[in-house]
Amino acid sequence: MFEIIAEPNRRAILSLLVSSQQSVGEIERQLRMAQPTVSKHLRVLRDAGFVESTVDAQRRLYRLKPEPFQEVDAWLAPFRRFWSAHVDALERHLDIMEKKKGKEKTTRPRPRT
Amino acid sequence: MFEIIAEPNRRAILSLLVSSQQSVGEIERQLRMAQPTVSKHLRVLRDAGFVESTVDAQRRLYRLKPEPFQEVDAWLAPFRRFWSAHVDALERHLDIMEKKKGKEKTTRPRPRT
DNA sequence: CTTCTATATCCCTTGACAGGTATATGCTCA
DNA sequence: TGAGCATATACCTGTCAAGGGATATAGAAG
8 A cells, every 4th residue: 555655646646636536637737747647547546445536428537535544544553652752853853844944935835746 | 755664574674663672683583584684674764764773782773763754644634634524424424324213323432633 | 813693785686667659448529 | 420539558668676695894702
């Protein structure tokens, strides 16, 4: 399951689908990917249960399915317990993240994906 | 970062390290992996910041670092919002079904958001 | 110093997978 | 029915990462 989300283009597709369902063509245009590439990634995502599709005339509308994300979350659980014992480290990390973002405005930046 | 945890042996190593720090040899024995394999995976994990090591005589003790896990968690956040809406809807639906059957509604713990 | 133990690295082979191009499939509408 | 659009698939090729085996490094012990 992790191999699925290891691919950057697939993560981009998933991020797109968070807001709403999209057709293949819409994904293709927004992500500037070739159509076969999009279709192939969607195939992988569908086989892995990350998305499902419905037919709308000649189009296919893809939307997210929650289960695999829950599995990722479940895998993360033991480590979450671990890191919550390291709140100090968390705060240091966030400080570093803030400093890295020094170029950006203090108003909420748009998510870049 | 996802490529790192996409590898099953690496996930096994990380799971081992949740309980406590381990030497390379201990990991090698518990997971029945060849020593160079363990060392190479640990190298990858260390470079990606998932683990760190300290020297103990000829041994190296590896332990988890929290930051990359937090990043995974951060990536998951938008999807978590998405799927918790789904689960809530499902529960409401099930509640309705229960009531239609005239049965008592058994209170269930809410999933953590 | 020599040897033993623990770990890291090097080299090589192999397999998986991603992208590109061409083509197939399927639906719509004139 | 045929043209045209939207999507899926087949085939090819290059890249990259994992595992195996040999070897290098470094500390410990005698």
